[in-house]
Amino acid sequence: MTLDTTHFDAVPLAPPDVIFHLTASYKADTHAQKVNVGVGAYRDDNGHPWVLPVVRKAEQLIVNNHALDHEYLPIEGLASFTSAASRLILGKDSPALNENRAIAVQTISGTGAVRLGADFLARFRGTQTKVLLSNPTWANHKAIFNDAGFKDVADYAYYHPATRGLDLEGMLRDLRAAPEGSIVVLHACAHNPTGVDPTPAQWNTIADVMIAKKHFAFFDCAYQGFASGDLDRDATAVRYFATRTELFVAQSFAKNFGLYNERTGALTVVTKSPETAQAVKSQLAKLSRAAISNPPAFGARIVSTVLNDAALYAEWVENLKTMSGRIQLMRTKLFDALQKLGTPGSWQHILDQIGMFTFTGLNAAQSQAMGTKFHIYMTNNGRISMAGLTSSNVEYFAKSLDWIVRNVQ
Amino acid sequence: MDRRRREPTAAQTQVFQVGCRTNLKTCRTAGPFALSLASPRLLTNPTMYSCVSTAARTARVPGLVRRAASTWANVKMGPPDPILGVTEAFKADSNPKKMNLGVGAYRDDAGKPYVLSCVRKAEQIMADKHLDKEYLGITGLPEFTKAAARLAYGDESEVLGEKRVAITQSISGTGALRIGGEFLNRWYPHAKRIYLPTPSWGNHTPIFRDSGLEVHGYRYFDKSTNGLDIEGLLADLKAAPERSIILLHACAHNPTGVDPTPEQWKAIHEAIDGKGHYAFFDMAYQGFASGDPQKDAFALRHFASEGSIAGEGRLCLAQSFAKNIGLYGERVGTFSIVGADAEEAKRVESQLKILVRPMYSNPPMNGARIVSTVLNTPELHAEWRDEVKLMADRIISMRAALQNHLVHDFNSKLNWEHITSQIGMFCYTGLKPEEVDRLKSEFAVYLTRDGRISIAGISSGNVKYLAEAMHKVTKDRA
Numbered sequence: 001m002t003l004d005t006t007h008f009d010a011v012p013l014a015p016p017d018v019i020f021h022l023t024a025s026y027k028a029d030t031h032a033q034k035v036n037v038g039v040g041a042y043r044d045d046n047g048h049p050w051v052l053p054v055v056r057k058a059e060q061l062i063v064n065n066h067a068l069d070h071e072y073l074p075i076e077g078l079a080s081f082t083s084a085a086s087r088l089i090l091g092k093d094s095p096a097l098n099e100n101r102a103i104a105v106q107t108i109s110g111t112g113a114v115r116l117g118a119d120f121l122a123r124f125r126g127t128q129t130k131v132l133l134s135n136p137t138w139a140n141h142k143a144i145f146n147d148a149g150f151k152d153v154a155d156y157a158y159y160h161p162a163t164r165g166l167d168l169e170g171m172l173r174d175l176r177a178a179p180e181g182s183i184v185v186l187h188a189c190a191h192n193p194t195g196v197d198p199t200p201a202q203w204n205t206i207a208d209v210m211i212a213k214k215h216f217a218f219f220d221c222a223y224q225g226f227a228s229g230d231l232d233r234d235a236t237a238v239r240y241f242a243t244r245t246e247l248f249v250a251q252s253f254a255k256n257f258g259l260y261n262e263r264t265g266a267l268t269v270v271t272k273s274p275e276t277a278q279a280v281k282s283q284l285a286k287l288s289r290a291a292i293s294n295p296p297a298f299g300a301r302i303v304s305t306v307l308n309d310a311a312l313y314a315e316w317v318e319n320l321k322t323m324s325g326r327i328q329l330m331r332t333k334l335f336d337a338l339q340k341l342g343t344p345g346s347w348q349h350i351l352d353q354i355g356m357f358t359f360t361g362l363n364a365a366q367s368q369a370m371g372t373k374f375h376i377y378m379t380n381n382g383r384i385s386m387a388g389l390t391s392s393n394v395e396y397f398a399k400s401l402d403w404i405v406r407n408v409q
Numbered sequence: 410m411d412r413r414r415r416e417p418t419a420a421q422t423q424v425f426q427v428g429c430r431t432n433l434k435t436c437r438t439a440g441p442f443a444l445s446l447a448s449p450r451l452l453t454n455p456t457m458y459s460c461v462s463t464a465a466r467t468a469r470v471p472g473l474v475r476r477a478a479s480t481w482a483n484v485k486m487g488p489p490d491p492i493l494g495v496t497e498a499f500k501a502d503s504n505p506k507k508m509n510l511g512v513g514a515y516r517d518d519a520g521k522p523y524v525l526s527c528v529r530k531a532e533q534i535m536a537d538k539h540l541d542k543e544y545l546g547i548t549g550l551p552e553f554t555k556a557a558a559r560l561a562y563g564d565e566s567e568v569l570g571e572k573r574v575a576i577t578q579s580i581s582g583t584g585a586l587r588i589g590g591e592f593l594n595r596w597y598p599h600a601k602r603i604y605l606p607t608p609s610w611g612n613h614t615p616i617f618r619d620s621g622l623e624v625h626g627y628r629y630f631d632k633s634t635n636g637l638d639i640e641g642l643l644a645d646l647k648a649a650p651e652r653s654i655i656l657l658h659a660c661a662h663n664p665t666g667v668d669p670t671p672e673q674w675k676a677i678h679e680a681i682d683g684k685g686h687y688a689f690f691d692m693a694y695q696g697f698a699s700g701d702p703q704k705d706a707f708a709l710r711h712f713a714s715e716g717s718i719a720g721e722g723r724l725c726l727a728q729s730f731a732k733n734i735g736l737y738g739e740r741v742g743t744f745s746i747v748g749a750d751a752e753e754a755k756r757v758e759s760q761l762k763i764l765v766r767p768m769y770s771n772p773p774m775n776g777a778r779i780v781s782t783v784l785n786t787p788e789l790h791a792e793w794r795d796e797v798k799l800m801a802d803r804i805i806s807m808r809a810a811l812q813n814h815l816v817h818d819f820n821s822k823l824n825w826e827h828i829t830s831q832i833g834m835f836c837y838t839g840l841k842p843e844e845v846d847r848l849k850s851e852f853a854v855y856l857t858r859d860g861r862i863s864i865a866g867i868s869s870g871n872v873k874y875l876a877e878a879m880h881k882v883t884k885d886r887a
Contacts, residue, residue: 008722008748011596014759017766020546041543049541056539063536066529069522071514072737075490108580108769115768124484143767216480246480260544261774272479282487289490290615291768293583297738298775 026377033396034375037388040356041260042323045390052258054315058305073294075285077106081300084307085266089221089235089249096242100274103281106295109265110222110252116267117218117248118148119287121183127151130182134158138192141185159194164349164361166196175209184210188221189234190355193383197354203237207244217241219249225256227355229324242270253303256320262299330389337398343405358384369408374400492611495855504853508871510862511855513834514737515800518868525735527792531782545771547762549578553777556784557743561706561728568713568747573722575758576745578772582693582729585744589689589725590620591764599652610663630665635827635839637667646680655681659692660705661833664861668832674708682716693729698833700801713747722749730780733797739776807867814876821880836862844882852878
């Protein structure tokens with residue numbers, strides 16, 4: 001009997017992941033003034049990764065505590081972590097929490113939370129349900145919902161290139177046009193990639209339309225504390241929606257705890273009743289058991305240690321302010337440098353946009369030229385990570401940007 | 410007590426609507442709705458009560474009181490996990506002699522979790538380095554996956570030498586199985602059907618079903634001998650349609666502890682080879698079965714070096730470090746595929762990345778770094794070899810002790826040979842469900858209803874008690 005010579009000859013070579021590829025190219029570059037404004041990971045003013053001092057403290061406590069073992073966590077994760085996580089996003093006075101209508105399941109950071117939520121929705125709402133993502137959104141959102149099996153993943157208008165701000169009219173139009181009961185992914189704060197967030201009044205209007213259309217609110221919250229520097233302020237949209245509707249919120253602790261590689265996250269769910277909350281939790285656990293069995297302990301222990309201790313929590317708040325403060329300073333410095341250079345166009349959006357990223361307005365050709373000509377690595381959509389700027393490279397960056405704007409169409 | 414049937418309150422009706430089977434402790438609905446022992450399944454877990462079945466029998470709800478419907482009105486309460494449910498019940502028991510023989514996590518002779526000394530040392534080394542927390546690549550920590558591949562396939566492995574192995578770090582064994590299931594569902598060019606041994610680990614079926622594969626079984630465990638049904642196994646492999654995907658437990662079969670001998674493995678290999686089947690190995694106990702990681706990898710390495718399976722690359726592996734390095738909760742594992750050649754391995758690796766990125770982006774560092782430090786530091790690697798042998802030896806000695814007590818101290822007339830011929834953490838005792846129930850209710854010995862015990866839960870302090878309990882519930886067998 002003849003057998004195929006291989007089972008996988010139809011498997012094509014996939015293109016490398018854009019962001020990771022960018023970082024790899026940056027690492028390989030030997031130019032003295034190279035700048036990486038690609039990946040959204042925080043850097044200190046020397047361009048180095050920064051492990052939060054409070055995280056180091058918590059880590060030492062954990063490693064030196066020989067009463068701790070490496071036993072399995074429950075399927076839903078470390079309880080002291082998940083309860084603190086949902087309290088963090090919903091607020092300690094949250095009616096949903098106090099009435100036992102909210103639950104949380106630990107996940108593999110934000111990605112894992114979005115995927116778990118998507119898998120749940122696929123199973124219990126059906127894959128024919130329309131999913132609406134902001135235009136633009138984090139590149140992985142579409143892949144997650146596609147892989148969860150959704151057949152109809154579409155956009156809602158969001159970013160207005162002319163104003164470099166929110167296209168509220170377009171967004172509401174698209175939400176109204178979508179079939180009733182669609183799933184809508186919203187960025188809780190510090191929109192990735194644009195940095196454009198709705199105002200509280202605008203969130204109010206968005207909620208009105210969502211509720212009238214019975215759409216399901218799926219928040220992605222990767223930057224709580226990082227956007228404004230204030231944890232409660234960054235949670236405003238989620239908390240407001242929680243007073244009016246059921247929702248999912250995918251929480252990442254990658255950025256606000258600097259715990260990128262320990263994959264610490266949670267999916268918090270707000271429902272209408274305690275019974276519903278328990279039923280949903282049990283089904284999330286069932287999905288998670290068939291995907292990962294139970295989540296990783298280390299990062300969750302760190303976050304739990306910090307969130308549940310008053311002194312460590314206060315120290316974390318300070319560490320957060322250090323990071324958001326430096327980002328804010330870089331925004332100011334870049335804006336000032338461009339003003340001084342008289343760079344054509346308005347650069348106000350550098351100050352107005354929120355969080356780690358700025359949507360510069362550069363097109364693909366210009367973004368690429370920043371790399372080839374000036375060894376400045378950024379994604380083709382014109383997005384830059386402010387964390388990649390430092391007091392020693394911001395002038396170089398501004399000059400390069402100025403040249404590109406003047407010379408590259 | 411007023412036995413008139415009362416109209417259900419809105420809250421009670423809502424419970425009825427949702428189909429809730431809430432644990433009595435957390436159920437906030439009082440009254441007749443909270444008590445029902447209608448379901449036989451509940452006898453094994455007396456803390457669970459069925460609100461629905463009582464409501465269905467006693468309530469004649471004139472018109473369901475509907476609150477504003479939740480989005481999740483159709484979401485039923487999921488069943489408790491059968492394996493983890495055993496631990497829940499155990500925890501609730503106050504009997505001082507209670508024993509937990511449910512979950513397969515190693516325990517020392519004092520019944521405590523055991524953190525390996527090589528792990529503590531690795532952790533200290535890591536803490537002193539003050540490493541950053543930057544993202545790993547999608548496929549994880551390279552020093553870890555390389556060392557893990559060498560451990561599994563062998564330092565001298567041809568497929569490794571020829572760069573034919575595409576490997577990614579995974580969320581322990583479960584994550585690896587899921588990546589494999591999803592990858593095969595997406596890319597396997599033949600029927601998306603996987604065959605599991607009967608029985609297999611309970612979680613295999615949900616993992617592969619959720620991956621989109623059809624799940625079938627092949628004969629494996631012989632109840633009459635408590636051993637391997639090799640004839641049935643080979644017959645089923647030959648009867649399966651060509652190019653089926655066959656799941657194999659590399660060593661220390663879970664839940665039975667019954668492993669093929671090397672000769673039997675060769676026959677299994679021939680059957681799989683001849684039918685063009687695809688071999689999917691699950692290796693969760695390397696080192697744990699015999700005490701020797703090299704020996705425990707025999708089956709995998711045989712498949713990776715012989716016949717068309719090796720030649721064409723019809724082999725993949727889910728590898729777990731939960732048990733053999735005791736890193737359960739850190740979730741350390743790998744998934745690897747052997748390709749036809751290096752070029753295919755590259756294509757496959759690129760598609761593994763595309764698959765993993767929308768699952769969880771990239772894997773957790775801590776556990777992988779611990780394993781990498783242990784495997785790549787000669788003194789720690791040697792210490793690990795000693796410790797895994799220590800764990801395996803303790804298991805083996807508990808098996809011997811249990812059998813010895815049953816036969817010599819309690820004069821059981823039944824055949825308990827399988828206790829010592831079976832391998833690894835688990836023993837399929839052959840106990841019947843009713844006997845398992847009695848072990849729980851009369852002796853506070855907790856195990857899953859299929860009669861599986863985790864030998865790791867036995868210590869020199871309680872092995873005789875267990876033997877006595879097992880004897881008492883089986884001595885009146887016809």
